[in-house]
Amino acid sequence: MTLKIVVCVKYVPDATGDRRFADDTTTDREGVDGLLSELDEYGVEQALRIAEASGDAEVTVLTVGPDDAKDALRKALSMGADKAVHVNDEDIHGSDVIGTSAVLAKALENTGFDLVVCGMASTDGTMGVLPALLAERLGVPQVTLLSEVSVEGGVVKGRRDGDAATEQVEAALPAVVSVTDQSGEARYPSFKGIMAAKKKPVAELDLDDLGIDADEVGLAGSWTKVADITARPARTAGTVVKDEGEGGKQLAAYLAEQKFI
Amino acid sequence: MSNSFDLFRTTEEHDMLRDAVRSLAEAKIAPFAAEVDEQGRFPSEALEALQGNDLHAVHVPEEYGGAGADALATVIVIEEVARVCASSSLIPAVNKLGSLPVQLSGSEELKAKYLGALARGEGMFSYCLSEPEAGSDAAGMKTRAVRDGDFWVLNGVKRWITNAGVSEFYTVMAVTDPEKRSRGISAFVVEKGDEGVSFGAPEKKLGIKGSPTREVYFDNVRIPADRMIGAEGTGFATAMKTLDHTRVTIAAQAIGIAQGALDYAKGYVQERKQFGKAIAEFQGVQFMLADMAMKLEAARQLTYAAAAKSQRTDGDLTFFGAAAKCFASDVAMEITTDAVQLLGGYGYTRDYPVERMMRDAKITQIYEGTNQVQRIVMARNLP
Numbered sequence: 243m244t245l246k247i248v249v250c251v252k253y254v255p256d257a258t259g260d261r262r263f264a265d266d267t268t269t270d271r272e273g274v275d276g277l278l279s280e281l282d283e284y285g286v287e288q289a290l291r292i293a294e295a296s297g298d299a300e301v302t303v304l305t306v307g308p309d310d311a312k313d314a315l316r317k318a319l320s321m322g323a324d325k326a327v328h329v330n331d332e333d334i335h336g337s338d339v340i341g342t343s344a345v346l347a348k349a350l351e352n353t354g355f356d357l358v359v360c361g362m363a364s365t366d367g368t369m370g371v372l373p374a375l376l377a378e379r380l381g382v383p384q385v386t387l388l389s390e391v392s393v394e395g396g397v398v399k400g401r402r403d404g405d406a407a408t409e410q411v412e413a414a415l416p417a418v419v420s421v422t423d424q425s426g427e428a429r430y431p432s433f434k435g436i437m438a439a440k441k442k443p444v445a446e447l448d449l450d451d452l453g454i455d456a457d458e459v460g461l462a463g464s465w466t467k468v469a470d471i472t473a474r475p476a477r478t479a480g481t482v483v484k485d486e487g488e489g490g491k492q493l494a495a496y497l498a499e500q501k502f503i
Numbered sequence: 504m505s506n507s508f509d510l511f512r513t514t515e516e517h518d519m520l521r522d523a524v525r526s527l528a529e530a531k532i533a534p535f536a537a538e539v540d541e542q543g544r545f546p547s548e549a550l551e552a553l554q555g556n557d558l559h560a561v562h563v564p565e566e567y568g569g570a571g572a573d574a575l576a577t578v579i580v581i582e583e584v585a586r587v588c589a590s591s592s593l594i595p596a597v598n599k600l601g602s603l604p605v606q607l608s609g610s611e612e613l614k615a616k617y618l619g620a621l622a623r624g625e626g627m628f629s630y631c632l633s634e635p636e637a638g639s640d641a642a643g644m645k646t647r648a649v650r651d652g653d654f655w656v657l658n659g660v661k662r663w664i665t666n667a668g669v670s671e672f673y674t675v676m677a678v679t680d681p682e683k684r685s686r687g688i689s690a691f692v693v694e695k696g697d698e699g700v701s702f703g704a705p706e707k708k709l710g711i712k713g714s715p716t717r718e719v720y721f722d723n724v725r726i727p728a729d730r731m732i733g734a735e736g737t738g739f740a741t742a743m744k745t746l747d748h749t750r751v752t753i754a755a756q757a758i759g760i761a762q763g764a765l766d767y768a769k770g771y772v773q774e775r776k777q778f779g780k781a782i783a784e785f786q787g788v789q790f791m792l793a794d795m796a797m798k799l800e801a802a803r804q805l806t807y808a809a810a811a812k813s814q815r816t817d818g819d820l821t822f823f824g825a826a827a828k829c830f831a832s833d834v835a836m837e838i839t840t841d842a843v844q845l846l847g848g849y850g851y852t853r854d855y856p857v858e859r860m861m862r863d864a865k866i867t868q869i870y871e872g873t874n875q876v877q878r879i880v881m882a883r884n885l886p
């Protein structure tokens with residue numbers, strides 16, 4: 243039976259560019275260059291590796307985002323994913339992670355899946371809780387923050403590197419996993435992959451298609467509200483430690499105070 | 504006004520290819536560019552990265568196992584690699600130069616064997632036209648091929664051969680009938696392992712120091728007759744037809760190098776302060792950058808137009824290939840020299856990449872025909 247893998251990917255503002263907020267305190271996604279979140283590239287990569295190892299698998303990439311988010315899907319398709327699902331609806335604008343996870347969960351039920359792969363966090367929101375929310379909504383096990391992952395005989399296995407210990411974890415499919423930036427370098431799209439991506443199917447869905455009420459999502463449906471935004475102050479000169487015999491101790495004291503050591 | 508007007512812009516696929524090659528080049532090739540230049544060593548990291556991502560010879564058609572990239576896509580690959588390391592850009596560029604004679608004129612068997620091997624990354628391809636006494640006047644070559652039953656026996660010396668020694672395969676132009684001058688020249692595929700093939704010491708060059716340039720010696724090299732590319736006496740025509748296409752790739756190299764220098768200078772002038780402000784605030788500096796960007800964009804448009812003509816093999820390709828190569832390389836020399844100027848004394852040192860780019864740019868005015876020769880070609884093929 244074909245292993246159905248779905249990778250959730252996010253279209254995010256380019257972190258090397260100028261990132262801004264819109265008047266309604268949401269991330270400005272119109273006026274800035276966007277791309278497939280770098281952390282999600284690891285998810286696509288692991289999904290493709292699992293698919294290659296299985297020999298009979300289908301990789302779908304799923305995104306919830308505005309029109310331009312199709313660029314993120316196209317990138318994932320050019321890396322080798324088979325098809326894409328784009329959930330795009332004006333009413334989703336401003337959703338927090340609760341709202342987004344509701345939309346993604348419905349889309350995943352709609353698409354069908356054996357394995358859902360996510361990145362460890364988005365490079366814009368950096369919440370990192372979406373995989374857990376998804377698993378909860380879908381009622382399936384979650385194995386998160388894996389730096390190694392494989393699927394064998396209906397079970398997803400992986401390694402989670404913690405501060406104090408390394409865990410070997412596994413779950414029966416269907417399941418949700420998230421992978422870290424240590425899971426293996428993401429491939430670059432090849433010329434053939436780029437040309438092939440154009441012909442791959444991209445399904446467009448809106449809230450109606452998924453049977454979601456507009457007031458469950460968007461700014462109105464969000465559990466969190468952004469009250470105010472202040473740009474990070476310009477960097478200050480920093481602390482200069484002059485070595486007058488006690489420099490080493492002072493450095494150590496500073497690092498300890500900042501909880502680095 | 505409409506955003507769907509698709510003239511004078513590259514397709515979405517070409518833009519995606521540029522993005523992919525740019526990230527690959529910045530991550531895997533750029534970090535070694537200074538070292539490759541300084542040590543004059545082959546950019547093996549670049550070869551590995553390009554082969555690993557099937558970008559080392561994108562022009563090879565799909566039917567022979569290649570990526571099947573069009574001429575503009577090939578230009579974009581070369582341009583983006585040259586933007587960070589000109590020496591490395593000679594990998595995809597010379598793979599096309601060396602193998603295109605086979606693709607244009609070779610038998611089905613030759614194409615399947617050698618284009619396939621090139622696409623699979625089993626070996627690179629070099630192009631052997633120039634000789635010690637035959638540069639601009641390439642038809643004055645002396646390397647001889649004499650028929651001996653089912654074999655040809657080659658004797659002679661080729662000079663300035665890019666990637667000689669590292670390439671497995673060589674397209675070699677040799678005289679088969681001395682009476683007929685250019686119509687008495689034939690082309691052959693020679694393998695590095697053929698008995699009697701050897702290489703000279705690497706040339707000590709001004710730039711593209713990571714790209715080995717060596718002499719190739721043929722000492723009674725016996726090769727099977729079916730390694731002749733096309734019919735006897737068509738080798739020079741094939742060699743010239745090849746250059747019509749590949750001069751566009753030299754133009755690509757030139758605009759890539761120039762873009763690298765312009766990008767660097769643009770960043771530098773924001774950071775460098777004199778007279779209490781960033782030097783970017785001086786109009787004299789702004790005008791230089793404006794001119795550099797203007798010339799570069801003009802060169803790029805001409806190069807892309809020529810690439811489209813190369814893909815279609817338009818009748819005016821000979822003019823456009825020469826014009827793109829000549830203009831883009833002259834412009835690259837100006838832009839890289841100006842980039843050094845904008846960095847002042849720092850630009851003159853190897854602590855900054857622009858002096859390398861200036862040295863690398865110079866070769867684009869010389870090889871695949873000097874820019875004087877390009878002007879001869881253009882004058883004979885005026886549109």
Ligand SMILES: Cc1cc2nc3c(=O)[nH]c(=O)nc-3n(C[C@H](O)[C@H](O)[C@H](O)COP(=O)(O)OP(=O)(O)OC[C@H]3O[C@@H](n4cnc5c(N)ncnc54)[C@H](O)[C@@H]3O)c2cc1C
Nearest residue numbers: 630631632633638639663664665716869870871872873875
């Ligand atoms: C780094 C490097 C890599 C190269 N790689 C290759 C390669 O892979 N394969 C290959 O076959 N060749 C290669 N070449 C050779 C290159 O194409 C020749 O060097 C070039 O064609 C010029 O030939 P020449 O050096 O003999 O110069 P010459 O022909 O001696 O020219 C000297 C000068 O005279 C000028 N001149 C000559 N004839 C005329 C004329 N009729 N009118 C006006 N001016 C004229 C030239 O423009 C030049 O300024 C390479 C060269 C270099 C330096």
